[in-house]
Amino acid sequence: MSGDTGKDKPAQKPPSPAAPSLPPTEGDTGGRDKASLSASERRRTHDLWVAGTEEPEWVATATDEGAQEILPADIDPAVAGQRGVAVLDDYVSDSTVSPEERQILNLGPQHPATHGVLRLQLEMEGETIRRVKPIIGYLHTGMEKTAETLTYMQGGTNVTRMDYLAPLHNELCFSLAVEQLLDVEIPERAAAIRILMTELNRVSSHLLWIATFGLDIGALSMMLYAWREREAVLAFFEAVTGLRMNHHYIRPGGVAADLPAGWEDEVEEIIEVVRRGLEDYETLLNENPIFVERTHGVGVITPAEARAYGVTGANARAAGIDYDVRKIFPYSGIDQYEFEVVTGSHGDAYDRYEVRMGEMRQSLSIVEQVLETMPPGDYRSEDRKVTPPPRQRIDESMEALIHHFKIFTSGFDVPEGEVYQAVESPRGELGMHLVSKGGPKPWRLHVRAPSFAIVQALPVMLTDLMVADVIATLASVDPVLGDVDR
């Protein structure tokens, strides 16, 4: 293998990919046709060419736009999709600008301000954006397919990596969906721990958001301060779950472990530190003329547009939509705690900032209430078909050993059914559509990712803005590309 050199490659290159043996791609029969390709043809797309070395033939076509070309204005999906719905077509073309002055600008996928690997094709008239096409898929790792090959016990490790800034919400959503099909009762303490952890996760996610939002629009010091407070939350997560992210802490049947001794003091300290921090940020930002100028009236989305595009969470609430999954479809006993749904009215970047600041305060208040009312009891279900037995029981009881072995090898069977479960993640409504046909693995797990809907709605927010506002808008809507592409 090592004797092979890069120079042999072009000589072996088979005819162009549009060989007659290939079936048409539109609506083909699926399945894999890879077998009909020769070995070198299959490898072609995975070759790496280093600039400065001799250029292989395929490089000339490797960087064309392919199917992702920005479409002509009259069939642009961003405009065409708006026909017939209560969405205003805000595409205004300046007829005095000649077509030569229009240019396509590619933002990303490697741009640091795109928060991951998002690519935006911007059609510009000078500095003004006329049309936008978001292109995603750079982080697609087929997690929905992977979920079909993992047992319900292992599934949490998969879903926790989707929205990597809100891993606990992913786990909670997955666990709730599985529990609905299993019909197991969760002890009160487990439900309260879940609320405590997910609300703290919302705080840590919003803290990272305010840090990067500030960073992206030039308030560099925000990053230092918000990251400092976020560290306190992450340290607590590490103490509870053993990890700073991708915890796999919330599992079907309860949580993985009880809270460590002295957790109350740590949580009290987090509440105090973050509350103080929030006041600091407001002193830094609320009166800051640059911050205000760059966020007021930027990236506006109207309530009708937000509904039609499925934008939820803080972005929809900033537009005045009073929708919070925690209030309308309460889960895990969140309805026992008092909190308000913070809404804005303008739907711009500044309102999103205010809504998220308010949400952090509400989450801290929920955490405070959990702290006061934490019920005693077990941290997971006693149903031994779902949760493993305590360690000491394994030494004493043959039955416990069998249960332990069964759960960690073949997993547990979930009855046939189909369920949609939603939770309020920091980015909006995170939903999982779980289809079970019996057996220990899901038949299908579809994830309704909040960021996916946000990225789709970006053209609505960005058209007719200046190019500098793209960064402010993108930062303000808080997409996580791991969530978008899954």
Next chain:
Amino acid sequence: MSEGVVLLASLQPTLAAIESATPITFTPRSGPTQVILEVPGQDYVALVTAVRDAGYETFIDLCGVDHLGRDPRFDVVVNLLSVEHRERVLIKVGVENDDPTIPTISEIYAGANFYERETWDLFGIVFEGHPDLTRLLMPDEWEGHPLRKDFGLGSIPVEFKATR
């Protein structure tokens, strides 16, 4: 989980209104926490339109499910929400394996655009009338539709020649 029954009861007036206004065939049934309306292909767009007009303005989700070996093979599940009624409704339509085609709803809900592209990409279900039915998550040159049940997991050998 008594929520499902409550939801169905409060949706009854809406369903009755849809039934009387337009000749649409659909079967309502109550899932664990939500109402599922099963609709034959020819009434799919009419039902989605009627449900939207009944106040379900928020588009939440659209996904495909491959029930390999069943007829029809695929399901497309549309998930709609009414903030005003505080209700969620799932609309399920079967799609045949021989002709995996259903009409698009991207003109009714702008948000369905990306979801339909994703479903085409991963399941090969064609949404007729969609303005831009191209690959969304998979690479453009990818063959097949990976979330179909007969699409194996497999692996692709990746060799980086220049680093050898």
